[in-house]
Amino acid sequence: MNIYTYTDKKQNFEYLFEQAKKEGKLLIKRKDGTLFELKLLPSPLDVKGLNLKITKEEIIEFIDESRKK
Numbered sequence: 001m002n003i004y005t006y007t008d009k010k011q012n013f014e015y016l017f018e019q020a021k022k023e024g025k026l027l028i029k030r031k032d033g034t035l036f037e038l039k040l041l042p043s044p045l046d047v048k049g050l051n052l053k054i055t056k057e058e059i060i061e062f063i064d065e066s067r068k069k
Helices: 006-011 013-023 056-068
Strands: 003-005 024-031 035-039
Touching: 006 013, 013 035
Parallel strands: 003 024
Antiparallel strands: 024 035
């Protein structure tokens, strides 16, 4: 894992974001030696699908029935 300086971060955000995406995380070091971690977080929308073995028609029927109530 590479360590980047605060100056690197200010000059090239997009590059550092891509590096964090590729490597999973990266460290940014300030002049005073303080280290910060920049890491890619998973999207809350990235969820695994379920194989319920139901058809599109059944799903539409379930939705229609729920709207009638």
